[in-house]
Amino acid sequence: MDEKNVLKMLGNAIETYDSGAAEKAAKEAVKSKVDPLKAIEAGLAPAIERVGDKFEKMEVYLPELMLAADAMKSAMTVLMPLIPKDKKVSKATVVIGTVQGDIHEIGKNIVSNMLMANGFDVVDLGVNVKTSAFVDEAKRTKAKIIGASALMSSTIGSQKDIIDYLVSLKERKKYGLMVGGGPTTGEWAKEIGADGWGEDAASTVKLANKLSKG
Amino acid sequence: MKESDRKKVHEASLDVLETVGIRVMSKDARAALKDAGAEVDDSSAVVKFPEGLVDSLMRTVPSKIVLAGRTKEHDLPLDGTHHYYTTDGCGIYTWDQKTQTRNESVLADITKTAIIGDGLPYLSIYEPMVVANDVPSKIHVLSGVREAMRNTSKHIETESTTTPDEARAQVRMAAEVVGSAEEMRKRHYISAMVCTISPLVLDAGATDAAMVWADNHVPVHITGMASMGLSGPATIGGALTVNHAETLALACAMQARSPGAPALYGSVQSSMDARTGAYNSGSPETILLSIGNVEMAKHCRMPCSAGGTGGSSRIPGLRASIENAVLSPPLAAVGSEVMNGIGLADGSTLLSYEQMILDHEIVGLILNSHRAIEIDDDSLALDLIKKVGIGGTYLAEMHTLKNVRGFYSPMLWDMSPFESWVAGGKKDLMDVALEKAQKILSDHKPEPLDADKTKALDEIVAGV
Numbered sequence A: 001m002d003e004k005n006v007l008k009m010l011g012n013a014i015e016t017y018d019s020g021a022a023e024k025a026a027k028e029a030v031k032s033k034v035d036p037l038k039a040i041e042a043g044l045a046p047a048i049e050r051v052g053d054k055f056e057k058m059e060v061y062l063p064e065l066m067l068a069a070d071a072m073k074s075a076m077t078v079l080m081p082l083i084p085k086d087k088k089v090s091k092a093t094v095v096i097g098t099v100q101g102d103i104h105e106i107g108k109n110i111v112s113n114m115l116m117a118n119g120f121d122v123v124d125l126g127v128n129v130k131t132s133a134f135v136d137e138a139k140r141t142k143a144k145i146i147g148a149s150a151l152m153s154s155t156i157g158s159q160k161d162i163i164d165y166l167v168s169l170k171e172r173k174k175y176g177l178m179v180g181g182g183p184t185t186g187e188w189a190k191e192i193g194a195d196g197w198g199e200d201a202a203s204t205v206k207l208a209n210k211l212s213k214g
Numbered sequence B: 001m002k003e004s005d006r007k008k009v010h011e012a013s014l015d016v017l018e019t020v021g022i023r024v025m026s027k028d029a030r031a032a033l034k035d036a037g038a039e040v041d042d043s044s045a046v047v048k049f050p051e052g053l054v055d056s057l058m059r060t061v062p063s064k065i066v067l068a069g070r071t072k073e074h075d076l077p078l079d080g081t082h083h084y085y086t087t088d089g090c091g092i093y094t095w096d097q098k099t100q101t102r103n104e105s106v107l108a109d110i111t112k113t114a115i116i117g118d119g120l121p122y123l124s125i126y127e128p129m130v131v132a133n134d135v136p137s138k139i140h141v142l143s144g145v146r147e148a149m150r151n152t153s154k155h156i157e158t159e160s161t162t163t164p165d166e167a168r169a170q171v172r173m174a175a176e177v178v179g180s181a182e183e184m185r186k187r188h189y190i191s192a193m194v195c196t197i198s199p200l201v202l203d204a205g206a207t208d209a210a211m212v213w214a215d216n217h218v219p220v221h222i223t224g225m226a227s228m229g230l231s232g233p234a235t236i237g238g239a240l241t242v243n244h245a246e247t248l249a250l251a252c253a254m255q256a257r258s259p260g261a262p263a264l265y266g267s268v269q270s271s272m273d274a275r276t277g278a279y280n281s282g283s284p285e286t287i288l289l290s291i292g293n294v295e296m297a298k299h300c301r302m303p304c305s306a307g308g309t310g311g312s313s314r315i316p317g318l319r320a321s322i323e324n325a326v327l328s329p330p331l332a333a334v335g336s337e338v339m340n341g342i343g344l345a346d347g348s349t350l351l352s353y354e355q356m357i358l359d360h361e362i363v364g365l366i367l368n369s370h371r372a373i374e375i376d377d378d379s380l381a382l383d384l385i386k387k388v389g390i391g392g393t394y395l396a397e398m399h400t401l402k403n404v405r406g407f408y409s410p411m412l413w414d415m416s417p418f419e420s421w422v423a424g425g426k427k428d429l430m431d432v433a434l435e436k437a438q439k440i441l442s443d444h445k446p447e448p449l450d451a452d453k454t455k456a457l458d459e460i461v462a463g464v
C-alpha cells in the first residue's frame, strides 16, 4: 500500500473509533515500510485532533473520545517499539494521580486517557497517591508535568503539599503542575501557585500542551 | 418493572457475583465472607459468591426497622408505608444570594441548618449538610455529627466516614446520647451512608467502617452510585444490575459479620453527562434508576432509601427547584421510604438556605399528595351531601370546619392577590425563602441536649 493510503487508513481507524482497524492499519504501515514516526504524526495525530475538535463543538460525545483514544493506543502499541529512542515522539511525560486520602478516579481517568490520546506519555499512579510519590515518579520518568486530581475539600490541600514539597527540594521550576477535580477552581490553582487548572479533559489537554512547551 | 424483570435483574446480579465476583478491599469484610462460605482470593481481594450464598445471607437482613430520633416523637418506622426526607449532605460551599457567590462552608452552617431542619415539619432526618472547612479535617465528620446531635432531636444520618476509628467514635457518641451501648443497638439513633465503588469494588476504609456499623447494629445506607455510561452500563437494566450486585455484596458482608445487622438499599445512581462525563443527578435516567432501585429493594425485602431530591443545577433557584420537583414524586409513588436530600445544589456540593426552604416546600407538596385516599363514613359524608342537597354551600358546616385544617398550607406563599405582592415589595421567592430560614433560626428552639451528654460528646471529638 502506498504511504498516502496507509496514513488515510490510520486516520480512518481513529475517526471510526475502531481499535481493531487501528491495529491493522499500524501493521499495514509497518509492512509497507512507512516511517513509524510519520505514521503517528501524519496519520494518527491529526485524526485524534479532529475528534477532539468535534468533541469541543459538541458534535461527538465522551464515549467517542474514549474509543478514539483506545484506537490510538492500539496503533501506538504496534508503532512505538519501532521508533529509535533518540527520536522523541511524545510531547512530554505527565505523571498523574489522585491525591492522598482520595479515591475518586473517574475524572482523573478521563483526563489521563485524553492526554495519552493526544501524544503525551502518561504515567498514571492511580488513587490515594502520596505527595512524595508524585515527585519521585516525576523524577524517575523525567516527566515535565505533574497532574494532581482531588475531589474533596478535605483532600485538595494535598495539591498544595506537592508544590510545597517541590519547593522544599528546590525543584519547583522543573515541573509544570496542573490541578483539577470537582472542588478545585482557577483561583485555587493560583492561590497555591500551581501552573494551571483543568476544568475538564479538553481544557487539560490544551493546558498540558502549553506546559510541555514552557 | 414487572415481577419477572426484577427477578431477571436479581439473577443477573447473582451471576455477576458468582462468576466475576467483587473486589473487597476490606480485610475484615473478606474474612467474614470467607467464613460464610464465599470464595476469596486474598491476593486480588476478589470475592466470589457460590450459588445460594447470597440468598441465604440476605435472609437475616431485617426488612422492617425503626430509625430513631433523639426523642421518641421523631421515631421513623420503616415498614413500607411511610415516606421520609433527609437533608442532603457533605456540601463544600455555601451560597450567598446577595452577591451571587459561593463561599467555603463552615461549622456554623451545620449548626444553623440543624436548627432550621429541626423546625421544618416535613424534614425527618438530618444529615450534616456541609463539610466544616474551618475545623481540622480529622474531625470534619465528628464535629458535624456533634453539632447535629446538639441542635436537632431528629434522626441523624452520617455520610463521610472513611475509617473504622471514625465509625467507632460516632458509635460512642450515639451511645452517650441514647444512654448506653446496649440501648443504642436497639434504638437506631444514627444511620450511616457507605458507598460502593462502581463497578464492583468495596473500598477498604469505608467497608472497614461498615463492619463497625454492623457490629453495633447501626443501619447502613448502602449507597451504590453506578453512573450510566461511566461506572455502569449505559442502559437502565445494566446499571441496575451492577448496583444490585454491589448492594447485595455489602449487605452480605455485613450479615456475615453480624447477622441481623440493619441495612438499607440506599442507591444514588445517576447518568453521566454524555458530553463530558460530568455527574448528572437531575436527569430522567436518574429518576428511572431510582425507581428501579426502590423496586429492587422491595424485591429483596430491604428497607430502602433510594433517590429523592438533589439535582445538578449549578446554582440554587429555578432550575434546582424544577429538578427537585420533578425528581421526587415518582419515587414517592413507587414507595421509596427515605428520600435524600433537601438543600444542596450542584450535585450535592452547594448549600443554599433558600433552596433548603424551597425544597422543603416541594417535599411538603409531595408528601401531602402521596397519601392513601381513605374512604370511610366520615370521608364519604353521605349524610352531609344529602343535608346540603342541591345548591347551597358546605362552608358553614361543622364537618368542613373539622376537616379544613388538614388541608396543606404552604409555608412560602399564600393566595393573596397580585396587589399584595406589589405592596409587599415584589419579593422574589428566593428572598422569601431566606427570610423564612432566618425566622426559623431566630424563633425555633430545639430541645436542648443534656449538659453532661454535650460534655461527653465534646470529649470524644477532642480525643481524636
Ligand code: B12
Pocket (backbone or CB within 6 Å): A096, A101, A102, A103, A104, A105, A106, A107, A108, A110, A111, A146, A147, A148, A149, A150, A151, A152, A153, A154, A178, A179, A180, A181, A182, A183, A197, A198, A199, A200, A201, A204, B089, B090, B091, B092, B131, B159, B160, B161, B162, B193, B194, B195, B196, B197, B198, B206, B225, B231, B276, B277, B278, B279, B346, B347, B348, B349
Ligand atoms: C462518583 C462519586 C463517588 C464515587 C467515586 C467512584 C470513582 N471510582 O471515582 C464513590 C461512590 C466511590 C465516592 C466515594 C466517596 N465520596 Co464521592 N462523589 C462522587 C460524585 C457523585 C461524582 C464525582 C465524579 O466522578 N464526577 C465526574 C467526573 C467526570 O468529574 P470530575 O471528577 O470533576 O473530573 C473532571 C474535572 O474535574 C477535571 N479533572 C479531574 N481530575 C483532574 C486532574 C487534573 C490534573 C486536571 C487538570 C483536571 C482534572 O476533568 C474531569 C473530566 O471533565 C461527587 C459529587 C460531584 N458533584 O462531583 C461526590 C463527592 C466528590 N464525594 C464526596 C464524598 C464525601 C465521598 C465519600 C467520603 C463518601 C462516603 N461516605 O464514603 C467517599 C470518598 C472516599 C475517599 N476516601 O475518597 C463528596 C465530597 C465532599 C467534600 N468533602 O469535598 C462529594 C462532593 C459528594 C457529596 N457532596 O457528598 N464518590
